[in-house]
Amino acid sequence: MVASSPPLPLPVTEPIERGLSPWHDAWLRLRKNKLAVFGMAALAVTTLACVLGPLLMHYGYEEQNLDLGAARPGGAHWLGTDTLGRDLLVRLLYGGRVSLGVGLAATFVALTIGVVYGAIAGYFGGKLDAVMMRTVDIMYSLPFPIFVILLMVFFGRNIILLFVAIGAVEWLTMARIVRGQVMAIKKMEFIEAARALGLGRRRIIFRHILPNVLGPIIVYTTLTIPGVMLLEAFLSFLGLGVQPPMSSWGVLIKDGAEKMEEFSWLLIFPGAVFSLTLFSLNFLGDGLRDALDVRSSKD
Amino acid sequence: MLRFITSRILQSLLALFLVITATFFMIRFVPGGPFTAEKAVTPEILRNLEAHYGLNKPLWQQYLDYLGSLAHGDLGPSFKYPNRTVNEIIADKVPVSAELGLLSLGVALVIGLTLGTLAAVRRNTWIDYVASSFGMIGISIPTFVVGPLLVLALAIYMGWFNASGWYGPADRVLPALVLGIAYAAPISRLTRGGLLEILHQDFIRTARAKGASEFRVVTRHALRGGLLPVVSFLGPAVAGILTGSFVIETIFQIPGIGREFINSAFNRDYTLVLGTVILYAALIMALNLVVDITQAWMNPKVRLE
Numbered sequence: 001m002v003a004s005s006p007p008l009p010l011p012v013t014e015p016i017e018r019g020l021s022p023w024h025d026a027w028l029r030l031r032k033n034k035l036a037v038f039g040m041a042a043l044a045v046t047t048l049a050c051v052l053g054p055l056l057m058h059y060g061y062e063e064q065n066l067d068l069g070a071a072r073p074g075g076a077h078w079l080g081t082d083t084l085g086r087d088l089l090v091r092l093l094y095g096g097r098v099s100l101g102v103g104l105a106a107t108f109v110a111l112t113i114g115v116v117y118g119a120i121a122g123y124f125g126g127k128l129d130a131v132m133m134r135t136v137d138i139m140y141s142l143p144f145p146i147f148v149i150l151l152m153v154f155f156g157r158n159i160i161l162l163f164v165a166i167g168a169v170e171w172l173t174m175a176r177i178v179r180g181q182v183m184a185i186k187k188m189e190f191i192e193a194a195r196a197l198g199l200g201r202r203r204i205i206f207r208h209i210l211p212n213v214l215g216p217i218i219v220y221t222t223l224t225i226p227g228v229m230l231l232e233a234f235l236s237f238l239g240l241g242v243q244p245p246m247s248s249w250g251v252l253i254k255d256g257a258e259k260m261e262e263f264s265w266l267l268i269f270p271g272a273v274f275s276l277t278l279f280s281l282n283f284l285g286d287g288l289r290d291a292l293d294v295r296s297s298k299d
Numbered sequence: 300m301l302r303f304i305t306s307r308i309l310q311s312l313l314a315l316f317l318v319i320t321a322t323f324f325m326i327r328f329v330p331g332g333p334f335t336a337e338k339a340v341t342p343e344i345l346r347n348l349e350a351h352y353g354l355n356k357p358l359w360q361q362y363l364d365y366l367g368s369l370a371h372g373d374l375g376p377s378f379k380y381p382n383r384t385v386n387e388i389i390a391d392k393v394p395v396s397a398e399l400g401l402l403s404l405g406v407a408l409v410i411g412l413t414l415g416t417l418a419a420v421r422r423n424t425w426i427d428y429v430a431s432s433f434g435m436i437g438i439s440i441p442t443f444v445v446g447p448l449l450v451l452a453l454a455i456y457m458g459w460f461n462a463s464g465w466y467g468p469a470d471r472v473l474p475a476l477v478l479g480i481a482y483a484a485p486i487s488r489l490t491r492g493g494l495l496e497i498l499h500q501d502f503i504r505t506a507r508a509k510g511a512s513e514f515r516v517v518t519r520h521a522l523r524g525g526l527l528p529v530v531s532f533l534g535p536a537v538a539g540i541l542t543g544s545f546v547i548e549t550i551f552q553i554p555g556i557g558r559e560f561i562n563s564a565f566n567r568d569y570t571l572v573l574g575t576v577i578l579y580a581a582l583i584m585a586l587n588l589v590v591d592i593t594q595a596w597m598n599p600k601v602r603l604e
Binding site: 134137138140141142143145146147149150153154155226230233234237238240250253254256257260261264267268271274275278279282283 | 310311313314317318321322325326329435436438439440441443444446447448450451455538542545546549550560561564565572576579580583584587
């Protein structure tokens, strides 16, 4: 009896406008920063060259040619050779593997300790937090470079030890930053919701809080790498880091500084490559800080 | 304020004690002793040497003895320089390093504060760009690259200075400049950042409105708050200048305590290592304490925490 009413017109679905994720947004901002882009490009080129370069070269890093001695840049050896006739470009590339490797590995050690320590202190708060952060305060006031020097002198300049020693020094600031951020985030409603859902502490900390602290962590990690590389080069310069015939940028700079009077290229090329890399990392770190809008709070 | 200072002092003393203990036991658990390098030491002589320096006693006894004499300000005899005490060696070398450190700090503050202030006041002009580039370059090029390069350019090619040594006043210029510039760079960045934040605030507008000259606004009103980040950086900076002098003393062959420290570690000169570590630790902690107190005085928020 009742005629079926005409079908209602389907609601017109407008195409959903896809919003930019915060990360995409940050990427767009970073791309506008010329110095940061330059830093990224320079780092990419340096890293690729150090990883792949030695495979394409005709010389080994320890391969000597005493008849040749120190040759000027040009000819068969693009950047010249050192006093033992070793190709400088090859030694720079191998040295880069060590310097960048130490930088990344030690930063990773520092990152892991710092994030876990800071997250625990920040999340639990109270007495635990007070004790943990007081410990950090005390460690801050210890003369760590001096301990690292002693370690290197006493325990035979072992490169693994170098990672651990440097990593153990550099985690303090990371712990402070993460703790501060975690303390702010744990009071927010979505964390309360997570707790109401009965999630475990570990899951709340690692799945819900830490991803929201990623910005500052990324920025500070980028800024830690140059610090770590500097410490490695500093130790190598004092003859306490990487040992010849293995090369690192610090070893090459030390060698170059000793022979610069006659063979200035031995100092200039390693010095330039090392400085350029630190430059790029600092620019990139600064750019990331602006792009991710991280306040530079160290306390 | 008093409570704040006492708690910081206690904390520093605890840290100093930890440093002494850790260093004492660390160097003893390391293979090799001060007399292992010397050739042809017969077992009898070695025993006599060890008895002479008290190395034959149990470790805890040595530790307590050391703490006891340390309490009287005695750092013990050197193992490598016969007939010299650690106190004498330190008294001999410290003035050199102290002079280098103070000169460098002076260079760092003068250059850093001037450039940072100029950059902030003349924001986004060529002055700002030049000063900011200097900041970035200074942070990225380490002293052990700048030092040799300056020696190469100014000492070897131009012949204006000696390449190394520590005799006349001219020998002070390059080392102090190299070490100073390394810290001028971060100081200029911090000064610029701190000042820019302050110059936006209302009380600066008030100062301008009542007709204070720009010079007075900057020096009297803005700098006090704007320098807070610089003050908190000074603790680490001075510590950095101290350890940075290891490199500078090596490059320029300056007979300071930094080189002595590294040599003593190589020589396993237990007492000299300990003495220099205690000296550095005490100095760094004292400086941090001064910085903390200054900060609390400049910014009440800090001391209320």
